[in-house]
Amino acid sequence: MAEIDGNPLKIVDITSVDKSTAEELYDAATSQGFLFVEGHEFSQEEIDTVFQLSKEFFELPHSYKSKYPIGSMNHGYADFGGENLDPKGQKKGDPKEALNICLLNFLTGLSSQEIPDWFTEDPKRLAIITTTVKKFYALSMKILKLLAIGLKIEDSNEIKGEDWFSSRYEATKVSGSTFRFLHYPGQKSLNPEAVIRAGAHTDYGSVTLLFQQENQEGLEIYSPVSKQWVAVPFVAANTEKFPGMGPPIVVNIGDLLSYWTAGLLKSTIHRVKFPAKVQATGQDRYSIVFFSHPNDEALLEAVPSEVVRSIKGRGANKDTVAITAKEHLDSRLAATYGWKK
Structure with a gap:
């Protein structure tokens, strides 16, 4: 495990996988x-290729992007101000735009729903999407297996403990997993008074994977350790150890994984707030995100692990009736977008 000066993570x-x-x-x-x-x-x-694709998409005319509005399945284009990640703390929606690609088949990397034809009319653009989606899914499964080993999830007659999570993330079954492009315009170009670009929130799913770019910092976490807001810097790739590989990817635990483990795994509050140097330059911020969710019908029941079982009255350990992953996601999305449940 490595740590770098100025990096709290x-x-x-x-x-x-050991x-x-x-x-x-x-x-x-x-x-x-x-x-x-x-x-x-x-x-x-x-x-670099997927970031360039994202930038080119967001540069398309607003009249085109708005033909694909986000709907109740969390799929489509979210316009500026259309999403409020902190509805209790903010009156206005977040000054950002996003494209969500949901209802994904992870064997093909394709969505069952319509995506902007700007992607589908060009095989190279579509291939970037499908390849990235499949690699994100594979990476999330690797992380979940490692967490299962760390939690010492018990074997059963049906499944090994290390496969407990992955059995609830079958590649071809419907889930809330989302591949997302995000664009935060520079502070000088949109709502200059709005320092917060994405309100304080926790993520809804199990594991979130995030790529950010150098000189486009802004992610902050409310540290469970220091009880303060701390900035997450860009960390450059370790090219000596990993030639040709990109920089480290940010990983965070979401609400479902925290709930499943009775709060043992931390779903940490975070936000995007442009730092002073980015405010001064007016630099836009782009990020590429993958939100991993279990299959819709997966029950949010306590993980069969002694360390989880020992935590009383929290998360899945306190509820007598387990809800499904889809029921949880629907409730969170309704609050974020102002939809009626």
Whole structure:
């Protein structure tokens, strides 16, 4: 496990799926809820390509993007101010735009829903989407297996403990997993008084994977350790150890994984707030995100682990009737977008 000056998060090399790596990942997930992982198999070239694709999409006319509005399935284009991640703390929606691609088949990397034809009319653009989606899914499954090992999930007659999570993330079944492009316009170009670009929130799913770019910082976490807001910097790739590979990817635990583990794994509050140097330059911020969710019908029941079982009255341990992953997601989306449940 590596740490870098000025970086509050641990960096874990996940090249190997073994007990030692699992313990490092588990330690970060139970203390901070956020970490960096390296050894993720995304090349620098792949990351640059998907960021360029995102930038080109957001540069398209607003009249075109708005033809694909986000709907109740969380799929489509979210316009400026259309999303409020902190409805209790903010009156206005967040000054950002996004494209969500949901209802994904992770064997093909394709959505069952319509996506902007700007992607589908060009095989190269579509291939960038499908390849990235499949790699994000594979990476999320690797992280979940390591967490299962760290939690010491018990074997059953049906399944090994290390596969407990992955059995609830079948590649072809419907889930709330979302591949997302995000664009935060520079502070000088849109709502200059709005320092907060994405309101304080926790993520709804199990694991979130995030790529950010150098000189486009802004992510902050409310540290469970220091009880203060701390900035998450850009961390450059370790090219000596991983030639050609991109920078470490930010990983954070979401509400479902925290609930499943009775709060043992931390779903940490975070936000996007442009730092002073970005405010001064007016630099736009782009990020590429994958939100991993279990299959819709997966029950949010307590993880069969002694360390989870020992926590009383929290998360799945306190409820007598388990809800499904879809029921949880529908409730959170209704609050975010102002939809009626």
